[in-house]
Amino acid sequence: MAEVLKLAVVGGGWAGLAAAVQAIRDGHQVSLFEMAAQLGGRARSVDCKGVDAQDLTLDNGQHILIGAYRQSLALMRQVGAEPEELLQRLPLRLCYPDLDGLSLMPGHPVPAFARAVLACADWTWPERLSLLRHCTVWALKGFRCDPKATVAQLCATLPRPVREQLIAPLCVASLNTPADQASAAVFLRVLKDALFSGPGSSDLLLPRWPLSDLLAGPAADWLRTQGARLHLGQRVSSLVSDDGRWLVDDERFDAVVLACTASEAARLVEPIAAGWAQTARDLRYEPIVTVYLQSPGSHLPVPMMALHEGPQAPAQFVFDLGQIHQSEDAAGRFAFVISGARGWLDQGLDATAEATLQQAQQALPAHWARPPQLLRALTEKRATFACTPGLQRPEARIAPGLMAAGDYVQGPYPATLEGAVMSGNTAARGLTSERRG
Structure with a gap:
C-alpha cells in the first residue's frame, strides 16, 4: 500500500490549489495555508469602492484562459467547476476599432490559421504570405530559436503591420512583457500550443462569473469535503528541516509544497537553500x-x-x-x-x-x-x-520533501494560469514519486 503523506501546501493561488487537489487525489492528507483572507492568489475578485463611493465587486484583472490550457480546465472539472458553464468560448479574433483583424474559424488549427491569414483584408498579399512563410519556418524548426533572442528580433523581418497588429498584442497579452524585451523562445512555445496543438486550442475562454467563482470557491468546497484543512489569513512564519520531515510553524509534515509568491518562498527557504532563494529574489x-x-x-x-x-x-x-x-x-x-x-x-x-x-x-x-x-x-x-531571454527561474525541487510551485518556477510557460496549474501538479506528483521511489 502506498505511503500516505501529511502534506503542507503554503499558498492558495491556482498553483497551490492544483497541488492540494493533486495531493488529495494521490491519497495524501493536506493542510493548506494562505496568508490572505481568500483563496485565488492574483486571480481573484475584490470588494472595493467606485469613484463615487458605490460598493463594487471587481476582478483584480482580466484573466483569460485559452483552449490549450488543458490542465487548468481539468482542474476546474475535478472540483466541480464546469468550464462550459463558467467560461464563454469564442474563436480567436483580434479586431480593432478600425480594422477587422485576424479571425480564426473552428477546425484543425493549421489550415484554420492559414485561411485566417489569407482572408485578412487589412494586410496586403505580400504581408499575408510573409507571415505564413515565417510561421512555416518556425514550425519546421520545432518552434525553437536562439534562447537569447527577443520577440522583436525573431519577428524583425515581418512586415510592420503584422508586427504591430498581431505579434505585439499577442506577445504582451501572453508574456506581459513588451516585444523588444520578451523571450522569443517562450513566445514560440505559447504560439505553438495556442495555434497548432489541436482544434479549439486557440479559442478564448472568458470568465462569465467573478474570478473567485471560477476556481477558488469550488476548490475550497471540494478540498474541505475531502478532509483537507484550510488555514486562511495565516502567514507561515518559519520552515525548518526536522530529521527528514518539515516543521511548518512548529507543526510537523512529511513534505511541503511552497506555492506562495517567489519573495515569500525565498524568505522561508533562505536558511535551507540560499542559492534557490537568491534566484527567486532576482526575478523582475x-x-x-x-x-x-x-x-x-x-x-x-x-x-x-x-x-x-x-x-x-x-x-x-x-x-x-x-x-x-x-x-x-x-x-x-x-x-x-x-x-x-x-x-x-x-x-x-x-x-x-x-x-x-x-x-x-x-x-x-x-x-x-x-x-x-x-x-x-x-x-x-x-x-x-518579466519574461526576458535567458531568464533563470527557480527549479521546482528545493530539497528532499520540499518543492516549489508557482507560475514563476522553471517551466515551458510564461506567468499564466496554466503555468501555475502545471507547476502545482508537477510539485505534488514529484513529492509522491520521491517518497514512493
Whole structure:
C-alpha cells in the first residue's frame, strides 16, 4: 500500500490549489495555508469602492484562459467547476476599432490559421504570405530559436503591420512583457500550443462569473469535503528541516509544497537553500493595470477588442463585460487592460486611468451611448515576472520533501494560469514519486 503523506501546501493561488487537489487525489492528507483572507492568489475578485463611493465587486484583472490550457480546465472539472458553464468560448479574433483583424474559424488549427491569414483584408498579399512563410519556418524548426533572442528580433523581418497588429498584442497579452524585451523562445512555445496543438486550442475562454467563482470557491468546497484543512489569513512564519520531515510553524509534515509568491518562498527557504532563494529574489516583475469604465446603454461589436497602443494610449485590449458576465450589474461596464504597465505606473495610477479614459473616448466614439466615466482603476504591481531571454527561474525541487510551485518556477510557460496549474501538479506528483521511489 502506498505511503500516505501529511502534506503542507503554503499558498492558495491556482498553483497551490492544483497541488492540494493533486495531493488529495494521490491519497495524501493536506493542510493548506494562505496568508490572505481568500483563496485565488492574483486571480481573484475584490470588494472595493467606485469613484463615487458605490460598493463594487471587481476582478483584480482580466484573466483569460485559452483552449490549450488543458490542465487548468481539468482542474476546474475535478472540483466541480464546469468550464462550459463558467467560461464563454469564442474563436480567436483580434479586431480593432478600425480594422477587422485576424479571425480564426473552428477546425484543425493549421489550415484554420492559414485561411485566417489569407482572408485578412487589412494586410496586403505580400504581408499575408510573409507571415505564413515565417510561421512555416518556425514550425519546421520545432518552434525553437536562439534562447537569447527577443520577440522583436525573431519577428524583425515581418512586415510592420503584422508586427504591430498581431505579434505585439499577442506577445504582451501572453508574456506581459513588451516585444523588444520578451523571450522569443517562450513566445514560440505559447504560439505553438495556442495555434497548432489541436482544434479549439486557440479559442478564448472568458470568465462569465467573478474570478473567485471560477476556481477558488469550488476548490475550497471540494478540498474541505475531502478532509483537507484550510488555514486562511495565516502567514507561515518559519520552515525548518526536522530529521527528514518539515516543521511548518512548529507543526510537523512529511513534505511541503511552497506555492506562495517567489519573495515569500525565498524568505522561508533562505536558511535551507540560499542559492534557490537568491534566484527567486532576482526575478523582475511587470505590472498590469485594469481600468474599469461605465457607460450605460453602450456596447462593443465584439466581447473583446484590441486597441492601438501609443504614447497617449495605454490600453492594449478592452473587454465588454456586459457581453461576457452573467450579471445585470455588468451591463455598460468595460475593462481596459494595460499589460507591461511599468512606464505608465511611473506616471501614477490616476494619470494612467485618465489617459485610458481619453483613449476610450477617442478610439471608440461610435460605440458610446453616453460618455464613459471612470469607475475604478486596479493594479497588480507584481502581476508577472518579466519574461526576458535567458531568464533563470527557480527549479521546482528545493530539497528532499520540499518543492516549489508557482507560475514563476522553471517551466515551458510564461506567468499564466496554466503555468501555475502545471507547476502545482508537477510539485505534488514529484513529492509522491520521491517518497514512493
